[in-house]
Amino acid sequence: QLVDSGGGLVQAGDSLRLSCSASGRTVNGLPIAWFRQAPGREREFVAGITWNGDRTDYADAVKGRFTISRDNSRNMVSLQMNSLKLEDTAVYYCALSLKDNVANPIQPNEYEYWGQGTRVTVSS
DSSP states (O other): OEEEEOOEEEETTOOEEEEEEESSSOOTTSOEEEEEEOTTSOOEEEEEEOTTSSOEEEOTTTTTTEEEEEEGGGTEEEEEEOSOOGGGOEEEEEEEOSSSSOSOTTOGGGOSEEOOOEEEEEEO
């Protein structure tokens, strides 16, 4: 079971750091991604990191502002979000794949486990 946390209400331009950990299993050595879903919209890919952290992928909308990273010593993956915009408002989900390598990291069906979601609200 994945546990994502760190969401909240912030103003435009602020920063937040989301965290993803696992209950009863490790996230170390497995690909992890963050997705988000805004009201009335489909779930969309935000960022992904490979099992060993040697590659990261980002949606165009967040490149240069968000950073995904993993800390194996803490069995955790984080998403640092800077310069938040109104359009970043959404529920954010971490997702874990049991595959060694994810062929298409932006596709939700590549991931078998999902967190419960953490809400990020950006106000003006």
